Amino acid sequence: MGARVLSPFTAIDRLRGRLVALRSLRVTDASALDTLLRDGRVTRLLPPRVRRETGRQFVTRVLREQRRGEGVSFAVLPLGSDEVIGQIRLINWSRSERTAEVGYWFRRKYWGRGFATDALRLTCRFGFRHLSLHRIEAIVVVGNVGSRRVLEHVGFRLEGRSRRAARLAVRWADEWRFGLLRGELRC
Template identity: 40%
Template sequence: MFDFFRSSPPRCVFSGPRVYLRPPKWADQKEWLKVRGESKAFLEPWEPAWSRDALTAAAFRRRVHRVEQEWRSGIGYGFFIFDGKTSSLVGGITLANVRHGVVESANIGYWVGQAYARQGYMSESLQITLDFAFRKLNLHRVEAACLIDNEASRQLLLKSGFQLEGRARKFLCINGRWQDHDTFGILRTDDRPAVPVIERQ
């Protein structure tokens, strides 16, 4: 396994033409709170119910601790997404539930600030993360799920090379309710948009 997987926090940056991805740092707290706070009404319908302290320093610390622990244990890899020109935080993306052995798969989830939605940031970020999953982790398959009425996410996944595979009843508890989700998958051998990725540490 690569040394940066065990560092705390992990030290790596993956850059595409418009964005770069890296694990969260403590110094990101102020900007994370700002983007999440300004996007609260936009994000809440698509996410697990926010805790009462969701927009506090304590919540940010919990998130960073969890990301660091998951990187070290190899079960998850969380990234923040930044605009390549301004270095502004625009969202986050995570490979979770990473399994090896006969499965070699993971789940992917993401969020983007309201001010940056539908501008191509997440499309590129998905390809960078898939490159990481298939090239660095040597995974065979990545899965995703979205609420059945989340047309923006559905189109994003299809455009990114994922295939619609089915519908899972009451799959995740989103915004306080168990809700049906459409499920998607992509294999390492599937066609997907080509995005050049530069890695640095």
């Protein structure tokens, strides 16, 4: 029998990992996320829509998607801190297929400390346990080695490559397609 599907808001406040805590994204996170979205090194491999958004536009959109039941969005904070250092989301959630896609970005000064890996592990565990997901997907611009490492750390497998699927600022790029099945998450 699958995990009981809770309202996402029921469980969010309890998500604590080894390095980070996740809580539901709030309107008041817009300004912290705006700082990240103004950093071209953070956004250069993200979808065009995200590259164009301000923090407020991003938060307004994803909270609307969340209210429609299309996904769940978290702010990421180091354990013991109130600073929002990134966001991670399950998007394109299909209750009938029991699938969702994961997307994330983090403040540059915190890269390389294991925060993204910890946040991804927590988010996938949440998706399998509380959204009853069967499969989580991730789409990564080819060459985004940091993101690939994070995904592989938690058990995602590279399943394919889509040609010229990502529209970057000055070129089209291929995309890696990753998948993680229930039971494959590395703790």
